[in-house]
Amino acid sequence: MSTRTLEVELGTPGLDPAGRPITVPLGVPAYQPPQDDMGSEHMLINIGPQHPATHGVLRLVIELDGETVIRVVPHIGYLHSGFEKLGEYRHYNQIVPLTDRTDYLSPMANNVCLALAAEKLMGIEITERCQVLRVIACEISRIISHLVWLGTTGIDLGAFTPFLWCFYQRERLYNLQEAWTGARLTTSLTRIGGLMADVPEGFDVGLREFCRTFPKTLDEVDAMFTRNAIWCGRTQGVGVIGGPEAINYSLSGPMLRASGVDYDVRKDRPYLGYQDYSFDVPVGEHGDVYDRYRVRLEEMYQSTRILEQALDRLDRLAGAPINVADPRLILPSKSRAMSDMEAMIFHFKQVMEGVKAPVGEAYLGIENPKGELGYYFVSDGTAKPVRWRIRPPSFLNLACLPRLCEGVLLSDVIAINASIDIVMGEIDR
């Protein structure tokens, strides 16, 4: 890995004798293993589970030598709800609400992944409008999740203002999400073979307005952070992991791409027609906290691009159906269920018996904000899965934390932990 030198403008615009603004070169120090000290005792400290900097109920037990971290032992499971077990007792459509509560910062993307995995298992082709709407759901989730990440990480490292900007923008998206799904968090947007609802009137106007104005906020964050001496000092060269090692640790998402591995599920194994959208996948170089920040920041610009393209397609597909035309899969309208005998039977069978899946199994991974979220269904031919496995991206990303924290300072543990972008609902499931 190359070392990086960045000319950073200081916060106060002082001038040097030649009248130019004073800049400082910011070098990245090479990793130095902790020095063998004489006779000092190691200290055991405990952070969490209730601690704002652990982003949820994560508990870290840290062995310290002075302020240098010798070892980090993460403890998880405080939020364990047994979702995978619960899923085995539910119809496929009834699992959708469980997915809301796993990665609760991007519930709509989880819903989409679940529907796609079940549809792969059952061999269902969804409609084009449904695909476009699901793309919109995924990208809105990505922006929401990254905004939360950006704001809270800024707070962790001592910058409060961007938190307010980020949460203001997130609120705008939440309002749109609420108008569409009726909920800010427990969206339960998808159904097997379609969606719970089409977008309401005016949604596209609101989203277009968001796409038009949102990049300005990103530009402001960019101006605030990217060349900020404190930010660079706290993040560059911290928590470094190289590409081959990141692959070996099964990292995914921005964590993997920040380490220079160009792998994005949307590009490499496209789903929902992502191959037809034009967007770039940002890839880092150094694999440190700073690169993870840059990758996520750029991903938000790219998501905005995708949203704009998706909105154009949505206009073209106005009035097209969002659900597959199969009465065994999709509930009839209430009025038909109450007036048409056959519709009522289908309604009854779907609610009471659920949709049966053929014998077999399917794994499907999508690019969630945190990384690759995968759902793995094993079916024995009944309406409830034998096994519903969640491949949780932040679980695997967090597993790397002890490796990333070897030999860093205690304050860097907070920065590294923030940079992983964990959400405990998904890790503990």
Next chain:
Amino acid sequence: MSGAAPALDPGSAVSPSVAALRSRFPGAIRRHQVSCGDTMVYVAPERAHQILTWLRDDPGQRFDYLTDITAVEYRDRERALEVVWQLRSLARKADLRLKVELDRGSRLEVDSVYDLWKGADWLERETFDMFGIRFRGHPDLRRILMWETYAEGFPLRKDFPLRGHFSRAEQTRQALAANPEAHYSLEELSIAAAYEELPADMKERLARGERGAVS
């Protein structure tokens, strides 16, 4: 669903890795299946580590990315438990699902792949935690989502009732009676400065090497 082909179709779109595996490891490959376009290969449990090593390192395969490790227990009580490795080759953009079947009568144990993929660390711990399948050679095979003193068994096994084995009253009683030492793993308690303040019996347990060496 509607007019879809049955999910199990052994003929179509088999991953070319299957033929390579069959010629490289004759006898160790028990069968293969294609389901929903995913290829799965059942291998002999005692050869799984060797086969996974080859799949990772062979230049024609290069399954360098371990997507997931999990296990499956079927509702059919006669069927064996399965351990599942989801493999991916980032360069070749290929997937492969490797499975072993562990008979219920036998010891539920397979070799750990922690030496091949560091990412296997927590995945194997979780599979152990939820199914009770042991991974030989894993450096730190502790429970991960459930707490270390959890005594009700393995939650994702089919004989585990949805509400747990113990009554709510018993669960509460145990939680209230929990020993504070349960909040730290023995490995952590072995850390130098904390070690001096431990009660004698714990020091003795640590010295016996009961999970976590005393440094």
